[in-house]
Amino acid sequence: MELDRIFGALWAVVGSPHLVGLIILAVPIGMFFGAIPGLGGKLGIVLLIPFVFGMDPLSGAVFLLAMHAVVHTGGSIPSILFGVPGTGPDAATIVDGYPMTQKGEAGRALGASLGASGFGGVVGGLFLAAMLPVLRPLVLAFSPAEFFLLAILGITFIATLSGDSLLKGLLVGMFGLMLAFVSLDPFTGVPRFTFGQLFLWDGIDVITAVLGMFAIPEMIALGVKGGSIAKVRKDAARYDMGEVIDGMLDVFRHWKLATRTALIGAVIGAIPGLGGDAASWICYGHAVQSSKDPSRFGKGAVEGVIAPETANNSKEGGSLLPTLFFGVPGSSGMAIMLGAFVMLGIQPGPMIALHGMDLVWSLIWTLMIANILAVFMFLACAPAFGKLTYIRGGLLIPFVITLAFLGAFLSQAAWENIVLLCALGVFGYFLKKYRWPRPPFVIGLILGPIAENSLHKALAIWGPSFFLRPLSLVFIALIFGSVGVYFWRIRKNEGPQVRYDI
Amino acid sequence: MIFNGRIITTTVMLAIFAGMSVMALTYPEKARFLPLLVGVPGTLMCLAQLAFDVRGALQDRSGEEAAKATLDLPREVKMFFWLALFLIAIMSFGFLIAAPVLVFAFLRFGESERWVTAILGGAGTWIVLYGVFTWLLELFLFEGFITPLLIG
Numbered sequence: 001m002e003l004d005r006i007f008g009a010l011w012a013v014v015g016s017p018h019l020v021g022l023i024i025l026a027v028p029i030g031m032f033f034g035a036i037p038g039l040g041g042k043l044g045i046v047l048l049i050p051f052v053f054g055m056d057p058l059s060g061a062v063f064l065l066a067m068h069a070v071v072h073t074g075g076s077i078p079s080i081l082f083g084v085p086g087t088g089p090d091a092a093t094i095v096d097g098y099p100m101t102q103k104g105e106a107g108r109a110l111g112a113s114l115g116a117s118g119f120g121g122v123v124g125g126l127f128l129a130a131m132l133p134v135l136r137p138l139v140l141a142f143s144p145a146e147f148f149l150l151a152i153l154g155i156t157f158i159a160t161l162s163g164d165s166l167l168k169g170l171l172v173g174m175f176g177l178m179l180a181f182v183s184l185d186p187f188t189g190v191p192r193f194t195f196g197q198l199f200l201w202d203g204i205d206v207i208t209a210v211l212g213m214f215a216i217p218e219m220i221a222l223g224v225k226g227g228s229i230a231k232v233r234k235d236a237a238r239y240d241m242g243e244v245i246d247g248m249l250d251v252f253r254h255w256k257l258a259t260r261t262a263l264i265g266a267v268i269g270a271i272p273g274l275g276g277d278a279a280s281w282i283c284y285g286h287a288v289q290s291s292k293d294p295s296r297f298g299k300g301a302v303e304g305v306i307a308p309e310t311a312n313n314s315k316e317g318g319s320l321l322p323t324l325f326f327g328v329p330g331s332s333g334m335a336i337m338l339g340a341f342v343m344l345g346i347q348p349g350p351m352i353a354l355h356g357m358d359l360v361w362s363l364i365w366t367l368m369i370a371n372i373l374a375v376f377m378f379l380a381c382a383p384a385f386g387k388l389t390y391i392r393g394g395l396l397i398p399f400v401i402t403l404a405f406l407g408a409f410l411s412q413a414a415w416e417n418i419v420l421l422c423a424l425g426v427f428g429y430f431l432k433k434y435r436w437p438r439p440p441f442v443i444g445l446i447l448g449p450i451a452e453n454s455l456h457k458a459l460a461i462w463g464p465s466f467f468l469r470p471l472s473l474v475f476i477a478l479i480f481g482s483v484g485v486y487f488w489r490i491r492k493n494e495g496p497q498v499r500y501d502i
Numbered sequence: 503m504i505f506n507g508r509i510i511t512t513t514v515m516l517a518i519f520a521g522m523s524v525m526a527l528t529y530p531e532k533a534r535f536l537p538l539l540v541g542v543p544g545t546l547m548c549l550a551q552l553a554f555d556v557r558g559a560l561q562d563r564s565g566e567e568a569a570k571a572t573l574d575l576p577r578e579v580k581m582f583f584w585l586a587l588f589l590i591a592i593m594s595f596g597f598l599i600a601a602p603v604l605v606f607a608f609l610r611f612g613e614s615e616r617w618v619t620a621i622l623g624g625a626g627t628w629i630v631l632y633g634v635f636t637w638l639l640e641l642f643l644f645e646g647f648i649t650p651l652l653i654g
Contacts, residue, residue: 167550223577223580398605418592422586451536455536
C-alpha cells in the first residue's frame, strides 16, 4: 500500500508533462539565482511567488522546490572559477575549488561539484524519505544545549583548518567570532560594536563578509600578479567533457566521504536554526580530518570540493523535514518556502502526515529529479565555463568587482555593505598576502551567533547542568575526540595539516 | 622594519581585538560575556604573534621579503586606487551609471585594452545591470547619493 503511494507520487510527477515542464524551467532559474552573488535561493522564491499565484498547490510547490533545490549547484560555479561564492554556503567550496582552477583543473572541479551536488541532493531526498517514521523524536531531541555544543564542535574545526600556523588560524577564527558579536545583543537588546549604525543591528551580513574576505582579495591579488586565474598554460590543461566526467567520477571514487558528508548535511539541515553555512563548513572540516593526507587540502584536493557540495544539496532534503511536518522552517530559505506553501494552500504541520503524504512523496521525488536534472543540464556547459579562467585577469577584474559590489548591496539592500565589503577586502588581501588562513573566519562568523544564542538559552533553562544531558555528553565526547585527533596527528608529525593557496 | 607589512597586519588585528575588548567592558554583563571570552585571549594571542613577527623581521637579514614587498607595491597601489574609485563612483552615482563607466575606464585606461573591447565591456555591464536586475527581476539597484539630486 505504501509502495503504491510512493511510486504513485513518482508517476504523478514524471508522468505529468506540466510538472516535468515546470521542473525543467525551474532548474536553470535556480542555478542562475545561485550563481549570481547576493541573489540566492531566498530571493529566488520571493521573486517567483507571483508566478505561482493561481497554480494548483502541487504544481506551485514543485516549481518552487525544484528551483530552490539546485541553487547551490549553481553557486559553486563562481566559487570554483573566480573565488567568488554565489551563496554563503558555497564559500567552503572556494578553499579547494579555486586552487584546482589555478592548477588548470577547473573542468574536473566543476565535474566534482556537479556530481557531488547531484549525489547530495539524491541522498538528501532519500534521507527525508527514510526519516519519515522516526521524525518526531529526532527533531525534538535537539535543544539549545545541543545547538551550543554542535556549534562548539564546528568551531573546533578551526584548528584543523588553520594550515601552517595554528596561532594565526585561531586568531582569524576568533576575529570571525568577534565580528559575529556585532549586532543587538539578543538578550539585553544593547547594541554591541554597532557605532550607531542601524544596518549593523542585525549583524554583519555573511554574504558581504565572505565576498570581502575572498572575492576582493583574490581580484586584487590577480591584478598584482597579472596573467590569468589559471596558473598553468592553457595547452597544459584539459577543458573537455572527459575532464568534467572525470571530476564527476571522483565523487564515486570517494563514495564513502560523499555518503558521510551527504548524511551529515541532511542531518544538520533537519535541525532548525543551524543553516547551510554550518553544514558545508562542518563537512569540509570532516573531510580534512578524516583524510589520510590532510596536507593536500587548501591546495586543490578534490575531496575539498566534494564534501561541502554534497552537504549543500543534501541539507535541502533535511530541512524540508521540520518545515513540512512541524511547520518549523529548517533554514531561512525554508522559512520563505513555508510562507509560499501556506499561500498555495498547503498547511505544513503534523496533520500533513495524515492527509498530505501524497504531496510529501511528490516533493521528495521533485527534490531528487531536480538535482539529477541539474547535473545533466549543467554538464554540457561546464567545459566552456572552465575556459573562462584563461581570460586575462585585467579583463575579468572589473566585472568580478562589480558583481561583488552588487552582491553585497543586494544581500540586504544596504549601501553600507559596499563600504564594509571594501574594508574587509583590503584587510583580507593583507591576510592572504601574509599567509593568514581565511576559512576559519567564516566558521567563526557563522557559528558565533548560534553558539551565543544557544548558550544563553541553555543556561536560562538548565543552568550549567545542561552539559550533563545525555545528548550533550555525546557532543562533548565528539568535541574532545575532534581536538584529540588533531593533536594526535600533530604528534604523529602529520601536520601542518592544511596549507592554503587562497 | 617599522613598515613591515606582516607586522602592520598583526598590529591591526591586535588593535581590533584590544579595541573591541575595551568597548565590551561598557556593556551589561550578559552582553559582554562572550565578547570578552573571545576578545581577551585574542588580544594576548595577537601579542604573541606580534612577538613572532618582530623576531622574524629582525632575523630576515637577507631582506628578501622587503624586496618582494617593494616590487609588489606599485601594482598594489594601482589596484587599491581602482577599488577606491569603484567605491566612490558607485556611492556617488549608483550602479547603473558608475559601473559601466568604470568597467570601460578600467579596461581602457587601467589595462590598455582596445577601445572596442572597453566599450563592449561597459555596454555589456549596463545591459546586464539594467536588463537582468532592473527590468527582468525588478530589483532596486543603489542609485548613489548624487544621481537622485541631479535627476531631481
